[in-house]
Amino acid sequence: MRAAAYLLTAILLAACATGGDLASANLGIADIEQRMGQPVMRWHDADGGETLVYPEGPQGYRTWFVRSDASGRIIARQNVLAGEQFAKIQPQMSEEEVLRLLGPPVPHWTIYYKARDELVWEWRYCNDWNEPARFNVMFDGTTRRVRSTYAASEDLRGIHGFSRFLGWCGR
Incomplete structure (x- = not known):
């Protein structure tokens, strides 16, 4: 007992x-x-x-x-770092609208590409296959509106740190 x-x-x-x-x-x-x-x-x-x-x-x-x-x-x-939330991100959304769907991106993974006038925000998440993955939102650098999004596992992107230990990506 x-x-x-x-x-x-x-x-x-x-x-x-x-x-x-x-x-x-x-x-x-x-x-x-x-x-x-x-x-x-x-x-x-x-x-x-x-x-x-x-x-x-x-x-x-x-x-x-x-x-x-x-x-x-x-x-x-x-x-909120899941596919159903990522699918809500649409072209022309503002930065504020993205923040209210996903929260803040990882600050040191945020980058501005001057040649493309593009700001990229990135989040780490656990994808549907239980793999570490990254989700990016690309903003027009001038208007600060969403251009597009991109998601891929860390292995596919060539990021190999802790992603070798898939058990760390439990739900």
């Missing part, structure tokens, strides 16, 4: 460490900030709620959007 209690406690602690189901835990914004720290970005939504943005960093594969309702209660947590 005691072993079962320890196992249940371990499972619950693991769920908390990975975010668990925050919406059903009846948590507020202050609870999330206490658990996860200050968000990298935040904004108020049209419905009166708020979105908090937590990227895992350049070696991480996820950026978490934690959304609250108008009363400050957490209603959703979503990893």
Whole structure:
């Protein structure tokens, strides 16, 4: 009986460490900030709620959007670095619109190509085949509007660091 209690406690602690189901835990914004720290970005939504943005960093594969309702209660947590979010990026979107879909890109992977007058933002994510991959959004350098996007696994792009350890790209 005691072993079962320890196992249940371990499972619950693991769920908390990975975010668990925050919406059903009846948590507020202050609870999330206490658990996860200050968000990298935040904004108020049209419905009166708020979105908090937590990227895992350049070696991480996820950026978490934690959304609250108008009363400050957490209603959703979503990893936005995924195919369904990438598909929402359309030509002529502004930088702000992209940030509100994907969160901030990895700063030291952002590059401007003067010859093409093109700004490229890049995110690391785990693709559908459980491989480390990169997603790029290319902006017109003058208008700062989306020109196109590009996604490929790190192996296909010739990036070989940690990508050799595919087990690190778990979901």
